[in-house]
Amino acid sequence: MAATVPVEIDELLGQSRWIDRLAVPVQQIVRRLFAGPTGLKARNILNGVWLGHPLHAALTDLPVGAYTTGILLDYLGLLSADRHLQHTADLVTGAGWLGALAAAAAGLADYSVLEDEQRRVGLTHGALNVLGVLAYTGSMRERLAGRRAAAVALATVGYALVFTAADLGGHLVYHLGTLVNRQAWNRGPAEFTPVLPAAALGEGELRSVEIGGFPVLLTRVSGRVYALGNTCTHWGCRLDQGHLEGASIICHCHGSQFDLRTGAVINGPATAPEVSFDVRERDGHIEVRARPY
Numbered sequence: 001m002a003a004t005v006p007v008e009i010d011e012l013l014g015q016s017r018w019i020d021r022l023a024v025p026v027q028q029i030v031r032r033l034f035a036g037p038t039g040l041k042a043r044n045i046l047n048g049v050w051l052g053h054p055l056h057a058a059l060t061d062l063p064v065g066a067y068t069t070g071i072l073l074d075y076l077g078l079l080s081a082d083r084h085l086q087h088t089a090d091l092v093t094g095a096g097w098l099g100a101l102a103a104a105a106a107g108l109a110d111y112s113v114l115e116d117e118q119r120r121v122g123l124t125h126g127a128l129n130v131l132g133v134l135a136y137t138g139s140m141r142e143r144l145a146g147r148r149a150a151a152v153a154l155a156t157v158g159y160a161l162v163f164t165a166a167d168l169g170g171h172l173v174y175h176l177g178t179l180v181n182r183q184a185w186n187r188g189p190a191e192f193t194p195v196l197p198a199a200a201l202g203e204g205e206l207r208s209v210e211i212g213g214f215p216v217l218l219t220r221v222s223g224r225v226y227a228l229g230n231t232c233t234h235w236g237c238r239l240d241q242g243h244l245e246g247a248s249i250i251c252h253c254h255g256s257q258f259d260l261r262t263g264a265v266i267n268g269p270a271t272a273p274e275v276s277f278d279v280r281e282r283d284g285h286i287e288v289r290a291r292p293y
């Protein structure tokens, strides 16, 4: 019974629509931070486009690991009055504090494109982390002033807040599917398979066809036919409802841009590449074969 309580609280947050009154305006402010070409470049870096998976998930290991080590050393240092332990605790906690700032920046970029339930839980997750950073900021100040007991007390409060926020972060990903690759289980045919008469696909057209239940996007650019999976890896929107830009397709939902030639992500928030296909025309038909993912 006890194991189910946190999940129920997480789900309650997701269903609490009153949180939208704050979550939506905060998201609008965050979006303005990432507006324009420079904002887009910054968001790509913070989303983790260059890394091939969400950066926030990797960065959070630093504060969580450092804070956990720091709080253990804090109590050992307090009980033993060992100056070396206390000094090490200060260094480790300081590293966690810096890591938390970096993780927060990446988290803001992710928050800018959340929706509905995910946005409500995301706001709560972020607010708890902000409170955690404030508590740790106070703890750092007390350390510098040499007030050990107050520093450890504030670090304990900060750790509890960050731990609760981390639990919500897990709920966001594992229960609500936030930033999970929507093509993780889809590949398409391993052999060339006819999908459409070649004459049925005009220049610049976006067509969705299905192969064994797997939706595939077909388009023709400068006479050449391209095929990608039709489900955006970011949030699952249909790519045939997006628009072309040169040899790339831009998703209409949050603007992820994929290279038609390779499926590579050009602009996020998607970080996972799109499923891509070899394409050939045989006997008047377009045939596609999935490439290794």
Ligand code: FES
Pocket (backbone or CB within 6 Å): 232, 233, 234, 235, 236, 237, 251, 252, 253, 254, 255, 256, 268, 269, 270
């Ligand atoms: S679903 Fe978000 S960019 Fe495509």
